[in-house]
Amino acid sequence: MKDLKQFNIPFVGLKEGKHLFEYDIDNTFFELYNYDEFEKTSLKVTLDFVKKSTLFELNFAVSGTVNIPCDVTNENFDQEIVTKMPLVVKFGSEFNDDNEEILILPHEAYQFSVAQFIYEMIVLAVPNKRVHPKVLDGTMESEALNRLEELQIKKEKPVEEKPTDPRWDKLKSLITEKKT
Numbered sequence: 001m002k003d004l005k006q007f008n009i010p011f012v013g014l015k016e017g018k019h020l021f022e023y024d025i026d027n028t029f030f031e032l033y034n035y036d037e038f039e040k041t042s043l044k045v046t047l048d049f050v051k052k053s054t055l056f057e058l059n060f061a062v063s064g065t066v067n068i069p070c071d072v073t074n075e076n077f078d079q080e081i082v083t084k085m086p087l088v089v090k091f092g093s094e095f096n097d098d099n100e101e102i103l104i105l106p107h108e109a110y111q112f113s114v115a116q117f118i119y120e121m122i123v124l125a126v127p128n129k130r131v132h133p134k135v136l137d138g139t140m141e142s143e144a145l146n147r148l149e150e151l152q153i154k155k156e157k158p159v160e161e162k163p164t165d166p167r168w169d170k171l172k173s174l175i176t177e178k179k180t
Contacts, residue, residue, distance in 0.1 A: 003032055007113050007114050007115035007118065008111050008113050009021065009111055010111040011049075011110070014049075015051070016052060017050070019048075019049040019051065020046070020047070023044075023047070023118065024044060024045075025041060025042075025044070025064070026042065026043075027040065029118075037126075038066045039067040039068065039069070040066070041067070042066075043062055043066070044062070044063055045061070045062050045118050046061045046062075047059070047060055048061075054090070054091070055090045055091075057086070057088055058088070058114070059085075060085045060086075060087065060118065062081055062082070062122055063081065064080075065078040065079060066078070066079050067079075069130070070131055071130045071131060072131055072135050075132055081122065081125045083121060083124075085121045086101065087117060088103070089102075090103070091104065091106070091107050092105070092107070094106055
């Protein structure tokens with residue numbers, strides 16, 4: 001994807017030490033991945049890139065909001081996203097990204113893209129159950145919530161226990177005494 005070339009890090013020209021990369025993420029980033037679950041996105045990604053002689057240490061940090069629909073009311077709301085992810089990049093004979101914390105690049109590589117890591121980190125930071133904050137605190141007024149409340153199964157009043165025959169109670173106590 002040529003539109004993601006801003007996420008390529010050409011590490012051959014970088015000196016050893018710490019480098020800082022910053023990215024502003026909006027919906028156009030997710031459109032490149034055909035991901036349309038977010039209505040509006042405003043995220044800032046900070047990447048601390050530490051180049052050492054034999055490996056790289058990357059520390060991603062994301063903060064911002066994504067506008068998503070509530071699973072209960074289908075009303076859109078801004079979900080705050082704050083997450084971090086470490087990554088170690090080593091060199092080997094061939095590319096390998098089987099381990100989620102270690103990326104192995106071939107020795108002849110001169111750059112790599114961090115776009116996929118940023119994408120996965122953001123998507124996984126969104127909670128599985130998306131509930132509008134106003135639903136949680138009880139201040140949401142919505143037609144969907146009113147309808148759900150109407151359809152909710154009402155708890156019945158507890159049935160009063162009838163007194164039992166004392167003769168049966170005596171027999172039951174004999175059984176429990178025998179077990180102990």
